[in-house]
Amino acid sequence: MIRFEHVKKTFNDGTVAIKDSSFDIKAGEFFVIIGPSGCGKTTTLKTINRLIPISDGTIFIQDKKISAYDINKLRWNIGYVLQQIALFPHLTIEENIAIVPELKKWSKAAIMHRVTELLNMVGLEAEKYRKRYPHELSGGEQQRVGVVRALAADPDIILMDEPFSALDPISREKLQTDIQDLQKKIKKTIVFVTHDIREAVKLADRICLMKEGNIVQVGTPEEIIHKPANDFVRTFTKSVQRNNTFDLKRLIIEDIKNDAPHVAISTSTFELLRRFKTTDQLIITENDKVIGTLTKDMFIDAFIDHYEKGVV
Incomplete structure (x- = not known):
């Protein structure tokens, strides 16, 4: 589904965020990128939808270079969930969710059906929530809407950048479980960034561990925990091993x-x-x-x- 071939990213100030990264993400996989602050994980995520241009190498989606896609069509087919949630405060929940379907010229009936379907899917009663505004929802409810908005136009790929890190522990754990259950139903390709190894182990089909712009190890949670590639991986996963x-x-x-x-x-x-x-x-x-x-x-x-x- 997604393939990185010798991808590099150097910013204008000389900061090297990604150093010659090559890996693949399978269709329908829950792929978690993890590492300490400043390791390049968010930069790596943002190169997939071209929010950050790469300096060298190639990224493919469905064996086609991302540079060959029309940028709007590329992003319409990639849902994006942020830590900051970023719902539009002046729009209702229904209007927030409808943004991309409207850009893709879906009919009003199709949009209304999709809003209802998705809100109910994440445990938010559609008729109760669709006309509310973001400030009327809790943080956990807003983040559920953020996930729903990313799914609204039925994209093949969902990017999630530390989406639960700003929530309280109870809301965070509940949303982790909810996204697991949701993935079983929708079977999307999810690329998820976190700094929390426990969250990674709970959610991931495979984990990509980064350090200082380098990929240190890619593997299943079992492989990362029980077959660490080096001392850095062993130390990083110590809390889970314990x-x-x-x-x-x-x-x-x-x-x-x-x-x-x-x-x-x-x-x-x-x-x-x-x-x-x-x-x-x-x-x-x-x-x-x-x-x-x-x-x-x-x-x-x-x-x-x-x-x-x-x-x-």
Whole structure:
């Protein structure tokens, strides 16, 4: 879907933000770019929709150079969600969502249907929210509208630049779960920037870890955590490693309960505890394949054992 080939970016002041980056993002993948402040992750994201022009190399979307696309058509097919939300304060929620569909000359009936569909999809009752203004919504509700607006014209690609970092922890965790559930329904190609390794591990199909403009490692959450490429990766993922100190595989049983929720084996201890508030069993997956069932009792016993030893 998206391919970087030897992409470089040097700003006019001499700052080198991207140093010869090559990687690919698959169609329908939730791809997370992470790294410390100033590593080049947001710059990398913004090159995809040409908000920032590259200095060298090539970026492809669907095997076509992004420079060959009409810039408006390119951006219409790429949704963009910001940390600052950036809803237009003088427009209603419905009008905010309708901006790109109107530019693409959708009919009023099609736009109204799409607004209703999307608001309901993210848990905002359409008839209750469509005529409200942004200032009448909470931060979490505004960010949901930001996500909906990015999806309004049914783009193939969604770019998300630290969209939840300004929210309180409870709203942030809820939106992380909501975007996971939403992705299962819409199956878009999502490129998501964060500085939070726990958020990355929770959301990503694959993670791209950057440092000082360089790509240090690209891999699944399991690979990044359990097979770090170097000491930098090992240190950066230390907090997640600390929350996965016991081997879940030894706790997994083969009996599969088909209606139990699915979680990846890389899921953090905190997130597993949260999930077990509402279920007694979880189906564990690895690389999208079911490997067995984890029961609440076995997990809690193992957690308490490790806690008493001071390693959780």
